Amino acid sequence: MKKYNVCMVGIGAVGTEIVRLLRKRNFPLAQLTAFATRERTEMIDDLPVDVKVATGPESFKGYDFAFFAGTEGAKGASKTLGWGAAEVGCCVVDNGDDFRMDPKVPLCIPEINPDALKNHQNFIANPNCSTAIALMPLYALHREAKIKRIVCCTYQAVSGSGGAAIRELENQVRAWAAGQPIVHEVYPAQIAFNVIAQIGSEAKDLPGYTSEEAKLGRETRKILGDDSIRVASTCVRVPVVNGHSMALHVEFHHPLSPERAREILSTTAGVQVVDDLSKSVFPTPLDASGKYDALVGRIRPDTSVENGLSLFVSGDNIWKGAAQNAIQIAEKMIELGLK
Ligand SMILES: NC(=O)c1ccc[n+]([C@@H]2O[C@H](COP(=O)([O-])OP(=O)(O)OC[C@H]3O[C@@H](n4cnc5c(N)ncnc54)[C@H](OP(=O)(O)O)[C@@H]3O)[C@@H](O)[C@H]2O)c1
Structure with a gap:
């Protein structure tokens, strides 16, 4: 079975649960990297996670998926790094609100509208938690x-x-x-x-x-x-x-x-x-x-x-409203042969 290189941007409330759920759901992981605003090692359930700082599109080269769980807005992670990551071939799944209504960005709940993932442009939005x-x-x-x-x-x-x-x-x-x-x-x-x-x-x-x-x-x-x-x-x-x-x-x-x-x-x-x-x-x-x-x-x-x-x-709200749905999107893309 193919394994995937995954990174995440943001290791707060949502990012931490993304790490936990990737493990719990046995996501076919090859490599997992976390990016945030400063370098350090975070302990998640007694397991160390190395946190790095992403500097631009080159930071995302070689990754299949990037789960974005940073802050929103003009200086937020998705606006500054999201499309650059998509352009180097990494599929972005964004938890924030910045691009949800963009017509070229699918807004997907895999149980409801998996077809929205077809013709994706390497950038998928996760809906608001509510x-x-x-x-x-x-x-x-x-x-x-x-x-x-x-x-x-x-x-x-x-x-x-x-x-x-x-x-x-x-x-x-x-x-x-x-x-x-x-x-x-x-x-x-x-x-x-x-x-x-x-x-x-x-x-x-x-x-x-x-x-x-x-x-x-x-x-x-x-x-x-x-x-x-x-x-x-x-x-x-x-x-x-x-x-x-x-x-x-x-x-x-x-x-x-x-x-x-x-x-x-x-x-x-x-x-x-x-x-x-x-x-x-x-x-x-x-x-x-x-x-x-x-x-x-x-x-x-x-x-x-x-x-x-x-x-x-x-x-x-952190699982289905964010981390779980984001991972389900990646799982559905793999299942549909879209990645
Ligand atoms: N919480 C929810 O229920 C929920 C549900 C749906 C969607 N969301 C969305 O998910 C995103 C994350 O929410 P959260 O609740 O996890 O936030 P949070 O607990 O405040 O954590 C934010 C994380 O993002 C990192 N970060 C902030 N700006 C960054 C940047 N420019 N580049 C790289 N990393 C950056 C922070 O890094 P440091 O650790 O270094 O400070 C931190 O790890 C938000 O867009 C939020 O609206 C949240």
């Missing part, structure tokens, strides 16, 4: 009854903001328990024992919404290949370490009963139905953490609209 988790149950229901409109309220973990945010929540909880002043730097308000109704900055193209809320709509339309789907969302940061959850209220073109939805979802790849209200069985972010599947429950009619269905989903 979009990836929400679409795991929704794509199968869309195929059955065609989605008209989604109202989505998220409950997003601090790990979605990277390693510094996890430390901020932990430090605030310790300070609270010790009766000390609570300091916040990563978030605009205290996150311990609080919720924050702002994720990202103000959206340029959607007045009144945040950038995270805008991503949910446009990425859903691109991945499902349906520009007619309307999405309204409120994205909220909650004091959960890992695992994003969301309440989804979905209006379909055609009728879809909760029983039929449960039947479909029980055979949907990447989804696990966890749904028995009489026994207080429903998804939680703690249960979803460290699982490949998105957990779905609280499946019930949305009686406020015709053909409406409500559901609650929890998923591991």
Whole structure:
């Protein structure tokens, strides 16, 4: 079996899980290199990982795949290094937002739109974490009854903001328990024992919404290949370490009963139905953490609209929302003979 040279750019919350999952999934690895902003050796589960600094396209020569998990924006890793890596033949799988809506960049969830990978130009985008988790149950229901409109309220973990945010929540909880002043730097308000109704900055193209809320709509339309789907969302940061959850209220073109939805979802790849209200069985972010599947429950009619269905989903934002989906993209490309 062929083995692949892999590198990753960024070894924070997502990069660390990429290393763990490459090992856990027995990815056919020949060589693994990590790039970040400074050289050092990082210990991941007692195994040393050498971290280097990438200087330009030449740093990516000889690599088959590069998982980008650095910071976003003009000076971020993907904008400065991504296309250079692609041009020297390395297939970039980018976790950030910089190129997701670029028409020449496939935005892919392998269970949903693997065909998007065909005709790739060595640059693939991984969706936003909330979009990836929400679409795991929704794509199968869309195929059955065609989605008209989604109202989505998220409950997003601090790990979605990277390693510094996890430390901020932990430090605030310790300070609270010790009766000390609570300091916040990563978030605009205290996150311990609080919720924050702002994720990202103000959206340029959607007045009144945040950038995270805008991503949910446009990425859903691109991945499902349906520009007619309307999405309204409120994205909220909650004091959960890992695992994003969301309440989804979905209006379909055609009728879809909760029983039929449960039947479909029980055979949907990447989804696990966890749904028995009489026994207080429903998804939680703690249960979803460290699982490949998105957990779905609280499946019930949305009686406020015709053909409406409500559901609650929890998923591991660092796994399916980032590292796992990125690796699945590489695995799918190998399976399809695209690399
Ligand atoms: N966390 C999530 O749930 C999630 C989900 C989906 C997508 N994403 C996206 O994934 C990316 C990484 O997120 P994260 O949460 O892992 O962030 P993080 O914990 O803050 O880690 C960022 C890593 O990127 C490295 N880095 C930053 N700028 C770089 C550059 N110009 N060149 C090379 N390396 C650079 C940093 O290097 P040093 O270690 O040397 O400082 C660090 O290792 C972001 O684009 C984020 O939006 C995150």
